[in-house]
Amino acid sequence: MVEARYRKQRFFLVLCRSVTFAAVLVLSILIIHILLEGVSYLRWDFFTNFPSRFPHKAGLKSALYGSAWVISMTALFSVPLGVASALYLEEYAPKKRYINWVQINILNLAGTPSIVYGLLGLAIFVRFFGLDRSLWSGSLTLTLLILPVIIISSQEAIRAVPDSIRHAAYSVGARKFQVAFGQVLPAALPGIMTGLILAISRAVGETAPLIMIGALSYVAFVPEGPWDSFTSLPIQIYNWAGRPQAAFHGIAGAGIIVLLVFLFVMNFGAVMVRQRFQRYRN
Amino acid sequence: MYLNKFKLIDHGIHGFLFLCVSVTFVTTGTVVWILGQESFVFFQSINLFDFLLGTRWEPLLDPKSFGVLPLVCGTLMIVVGAIIVAVPAGILIAAYLNEFCSPKLSSIIKPVIEILAGIPTIVYGYFALTFITPAFKMLFPDMGVFNALSAGIVVGIMILPMISSLCDDAFRAVPSDIREGAYALGATPYEVITQVIMPAAKSRIAASIVLAVSRAIGETMAVTLAAGATPRMTFNPLESIQTITAYIVQVSLGDTPRGGIEYQTCFAVGALLFFMTLIMNMIGNHFLHSKTVGK
Numbered sequence: 332m333v334e335a336r337y338r339k340q341r342f343f344l345v346l347c348r349s350v351t352f353a354a355v356l357v358l359s360i361l362i363i364h365i366l367l368e369g370v371s372y373l374r375w376d377f378f379t380n381f382p383s384r385f386p387h388k389a390g391l392k393s394a395l396y397g398s399a400w401v402i403s404m405t406a407l408f409s410v411p412l413g414v415a416s417a418l419y420l421e422e423y424a425p426k427k428r429y430i431n432w433v434q435i436n437i438l439n440l441a442g443t444p445s446i447v448y449g450l451l452g453l454a455i456f457v458r459f460f461g462l463d464r465s466l467w468s469g470s471l472t473l474t475l476l477i478l479p480v481i482i483i484s485s486q487e488a489i490r491a492v493p494d495s496i497r498h499a500a501y502s503v504g505a506r507k508f509q510v511a512f513g514q515v516l517p518a519a520l521p522g523i524m525t526g527l528i529l530a531i532s533r534a535v536g537e538t539a540p541l542i543m544i545g546a547l548s549y550v551a552f553v554p555e556g557p558w559d560s561f562t563s564l565p566i567q568i569y570n571w572a573g574r575p576q577a578a579f580h581g582i583a584g585a586g587i588i589v590l591l592v593f594l595f596v597m598n599f600g601a602v603m604v605r606q607r608f609q610r611y612r613n
Numbered sequence: 614m615y616l617n618k619f620k621l622i623d624h625g626i627h628g629f630l631f632l633c634v635s636v637t638f639v640t641t642g643t644v645v646w647i648l649g650q651e652s653f654v655f656f657q658s659i660n661l662f663d664f665l666l667g668t669r670w671e672p673l674l675d676p677k678s679f680g681v682l683p684l685v686c687g688t689l690m691i692v693v694g695a696i697i698v699a700v701p702a703g704i705l706i707a708a709y710l711n712e713f714c715s716p717k718l719s720s721i722i723k724p725v726i727e728i729l730a731g732i733p734t735i736v737y738g739y740f741a742l743t744f745i746t747p748a749f750k751m752l753f754p755d756m757g758v759f760n761a762l763s764a765g766i767v768v769g770i771m772i773l774p775m776i777s778s779l780c781d782d783a784f785r786a787v788p789s790d791i792r793e794g795a796y797a798l799g800a801t802p803y804e805v806i807t808q809v810i811m812p813a814a815k816s817r818i819a820a821s822i823v824l825a826v827s828r829a830i831g832e833t834m835a836v837t838l839a840a841g842a843t844p845r846m847t848f849n850p851l852e853s854i855q856t857i858t859a860y861i862v863q864v865s866l867g868d869t870p871r872g873g874i875e876y877q878t879c880f881a882v883g884a885l886l887f888f889m890t891l892i893m894n895m896i897g898n899h900f901l902h903s904k905t906v907g908k
């Protein structure tokens with residue numbers, strides 16, 4: 332009887348352990364596979380050439396510039412909006428029922444599929460406001476997409492600031508905005524930064540909404556202003572990966588290496604910020 | 614005087630911050646309005662029941678047919694595949710992190726598994742297309758280049774971190790006195806997990822699964838790349854299918870004249886997608902934030 336129970340226990344432990352290490356193994360296989368496919372296509376030309384019909388001539392230049400533009404603009408719009416919204420919800424909002432609904436709405440927005448944001452961007456920014464296939468449309472769509480993510484993570488960071496700080500500030504006569512902007516925001520900043528980096532790195536990899544609003548995959552120029560049309564790194568990768576020739580799969584792999592290196596650097600930065608500066612945590 | 618000026622600033626800032634928050638509900642309102650309006654136009658020419666119950670989806674070829682079931686069926690196959698991969702694995706990983714492994718090991722494993730969640734979906738599509746499909750082809754030689762099986766598997770890998778971290782939180786939230794009570798009675802960790810922790814955390818485990826399903830339904834690029842563009846009613850995972858999301862991408866890659874029926878179909882199936890994920894998110898978030906038993 333006891334023997335059987337222990338046997339079950341040992342079997343379960345082995346099962347748990349092997350599944351966990353299988354997940355880690357899958358990640359390693361994924362990374363190794365992509366390195367093997369793409370690394371031989373990573374040459375200097377690859378970064379300075381425009382896309383081409385010929386795999387050995389094709390490059391990422393327009394995609395890199397396009398991604399840099401669209402991400403900078405997205406960050407510019409979404410960071411102030413998101414942090415301000417989080418500050419409102421945590422510090423200013425009255426404890427009323429409708430705030431609860433605002434909160435539920437933000438959670439739902441965070442779970443809405445990105446392609447729905449693409450439809451929204453297509454109907455509103457591209458058609459209704461007539462922004463066409465420009466960087467404006469792309470970055471505004473991505474802003475709406477990552478806004479709920481930024482709000483939720485910033486709220487968590489703000490909530491982690493202990494009340495004693497707020498009380499101390501009030502007790503020496505500070506007004507609400509002085510508490511919020513002078514005390515709470517600086518104290519929560521490392522946590523907010525971590526969330527921001529993660530949200531923006533999500534925007535970097537987003538493909539579907541940009542395809543929806545009509546970001547092009549064959550762009551042989553570099554965008555020079557926010558009204559220009561553009562392509563982005565993931566869209567270029569999608570275009571290459573969808574072609575049947577093996578050589579294009581190779582350069583798609585090379586594009587993915589660039590994308591992943593960039594994301595790993597950002598994520599590493601986020602971890603560093605958290606470990607170095609974060610004093611308060613939930 | 615001095616105080617009044619500050620009061621003014623305070624009110625001004627309050628108003629400005631509220632304006633920022635209002636972007637979120639304006640967004641939701643606009644989504645509902647856009648999807649509703651375009652679908653309304655669509656359903657004036659297409660019967661709602663033909664749409665919901667029709668079994669042929671051929672909006673781009675004559676004779677046109679607008680039965681959405683093949684797309685729903687394709688989406689369902691991906692979801693089922695993803696759930697089979699992710700749910701048992703996610704729960705076992707959470708159990709391992711919680712009961713068996715040292716805090717030091719778990720502080721290494723957790724971020725590594727989180728990396729899986731941060732990889733863009735396009736990369737998963739590429740992985741399915743260039744690695745998983747060729748690997749399975751050795752087992753099933755008649756498998757297509759595009760198929761539901763590999764797409765379902767990568768979507769499963771993608772939602773795995775979500776399930777494992779939500780379940781991990783759920784297990785952690787179970788009060789340690791009932792856990793330790795069970796240990797004190799001589800229960801093995803296996804018995805503690807399956808008979809004490811999992812029953813206590815069941816609503817949050819269910820929530821994690823519902824939220825993961827919602828994520829799998831809305832997943833776009835991986836299925837567009839790996840599952841193909843052939844809407845059909847099949848339950849054979851080796852065949853090429855099309856999901857709701859992949860259809861929307863397919864249409865938007867072509868030239869879509871505004872007001873054309875193709876343009877409107879996107880919004881009609883988009884509305885269906887939004888509706889499905891919204892309901893699942895509401896249910897999931899409700900259960901996630903409800904209290905754990907015994908707390």
